[in-house]
Amino acid sequence: MSNQFTLTNIGQLVTNDPNLGDGLLGVIRDAAITVNDGVVEWVGQSSQADQSTRTIDVGGRVLIPGFVDSHSHIMFAGDRSEEFAARMAGIPYSAGGIKVTTNATRNASDDELRRVAQSMITEMHEAGTTTVEIKSGYGLDVETEARSLRIASELSEEVTFLGAHVVAPEFANDPDAYVDLVVGKMLDACAPYANWIDVFCDRGAFTEVQTQRILEAGMAKGLKPRVHLNQLVQGNGIRMAVDLDCASADHLTYLTDDDINVLAASDTVAGLVPGCDFSTRSPQYPRGRDLIDAGAVVALSPDCNPGSSFTSNMPFCIALAVREMHMTVDESVYAATMGGAMALRRSDIGHLGIGARADFALLNAPSYIHLAYRPGVPMISTTWKNGNVIYTKGDLA
Numbered sequence: 001m002s003n004q005f006t007l008t009n010i011g012q013l014v015t016n017d018p019n020l021g022d023g024l025l026g027v028i029r030d031a032a033i034t035v036n037d038g039v040v041e042w043v044g045q046s047s048q049a050d051q052s053t054r055t056i057d058v059g060g061r062v063l064i065p066g067f068v069d070s071h072s073h074i075m076f077a078g079d080r081s082e083e084f085a086a087r088m089a090g091i092p093y094s095a096g097g098i099k100v101t102t103n104a105t106r107n108a109s110d111d112e113l114r115r116v117a118q119s120m121i122t123e124m125h126e127a128g129t130t131t132v133e134i135k136s137g138y139g140l141d142v143e144t145e146a147r148s149l150r151i152a153s154e155l156s157e158e159v160t161f162l163g164a165h166v167v168a169p170e171f172a173n174d175p176d177a178y179v180d181l182v183v184g185k186m187l188d189a190c191a192p193y194a195n196w197i198d199v200f201c202d203r204g205a206f207t208e209v210q211t212q213r214i215l216e217a218g219m220a221k222g223l224k225p226r227v228h229l230n231q232l233v234q235g236n237g238i239r240m241a242v243d244l245d246c247a248s249a250d251h252l253t254y255l256t257d258d259d260i261n262v263l264a265a266s267d268t269v270a271g272l273v274p275g276c277d278f279s280t281r282s283p284q285y286p287r288g289r290d291l292i293d294a295g296a297v298v299a300l301s302p303d304c305n306p307g308s309s310f311t312s313n314m315p316f317c318i319a320l321a322v323r324e325m326h327m328t329v330d331e332s333v334y335a336a337t338m339g340g341a342m343a344l345r346r347s348d349i350g351h352l353g354i355g356a357r358a359d360f361a362l363l364n365a366p367s368y369i370h371l372a373y374r375p376g377v378p379m380i381s382t383t384w385k386n387g388n389v390i391y392t393k394g395d396l397a
């Protein structure tokens with residue numbers, strides 16, 4: 001049986017290709033899309049669609065590329081809701097609360113870790129996300145880090161070794177000895193399951209010197225670098241991230257004008273995670289508007305993690321980007337799709353041009369603007385990955 005099909009009567013088709021439609025998002029109105037073998041075979045006007053394939057009339061709704069989430073921490077166990085409540089009652093966020101999750105994660109079975117991660121991925125599918133990068137970083141010992149990554153590699157093709165999330169509690173008095181472990185035995189055990197390496201470079205986590213050492217060790221093992229920077233304080237790591245050709249530098253709540261110019265002149269994507277700034281009640285949000293005006297590429301991600309941003313919801317981040325970072329709706333939708341793909345150095349996802357993977361989501365809305373206009377309202381009808389339905393509300397004709 002052929003697995004070719006056509007969606008017709010799409011009110012707005014967001015292609016992210018300005019050659020195919022209007023504006024930054026390449027929007028085609030009254031559109032159709034034909035999929036064959038999990039790949040986009042044709043896009044254009046509904047009236048010109050090939051009616052000989054199996055067709056589904058989507059009733060004038062909006063089709064967007066599936067969201068690409070380039071930053072998640074979903075390999076964990078345990079619950080930190082009380083810490084959140086305490087923080088909202090006035091106790092400031094620091095990098096230390098992670099110990100609670102580390103203890104629970106070390107004690108969790110493989111099945112428990114898999115169940116938690118899978119439940120987060122299911123939530124993501126329900127909110128239109130079709131690709132998610134998954135980091136380790138709650139084991140902080142050789143066995144649990146490797147176990148986390150092995151399970152993550154069953155669930156995603158984008159897997160990141162983050163043994164350098166914070167210094168493991170056993171090494172609190174000798175952080176450099178922990179770095180030795182990370183670049184030694186831990187990296188050896190973890191590299192086979194990962195394609196990225198990441199470090200949390202910030203106050204209370206790792207210094208720029210330690211970060212560079214860890215990233216370079218990972219790169220020597222064939223892992224590609226990405227980095228957490230400038231979440232808690234203004235650091236000096238942007239130049240290093242760019243010089244190492246990190247695919248993304250994430251958080252960036254604190255940036256100087258020089259940092260913005262360095263990023264704009266580089267291939268390093270600015271990965272902004274406004275759900276984290278929201279959930280930690282950060283004094284400020286990243287300078288999304290200034291980054292885009294300078295010419296930097298911005299990616300948006302929920303940064304799903306139990307400590308500082310326990311949301312998996314990309315539309316919520318789009319709403320925050322528009323409201324708090326003064327990005328336009330178009331820029332925010334682009335950052336959540338194409339931006340994420342660029343942060344993962346992927347050209348087959350994040351857009352719906354011919355040859356792209358058939359990863360997309362149908363919105364129960366007349367315009368993609370509703371993603372920001374109706375914050376907190378679930379509006380995904382159906383999500384496809386590789387041309388297969390991975391979530392449906394049951395309202396697809």
Ligand SMILES: [Zn+2]
Nearest residue numbers: 071073228303
């Ligand atoms: Zn993170």
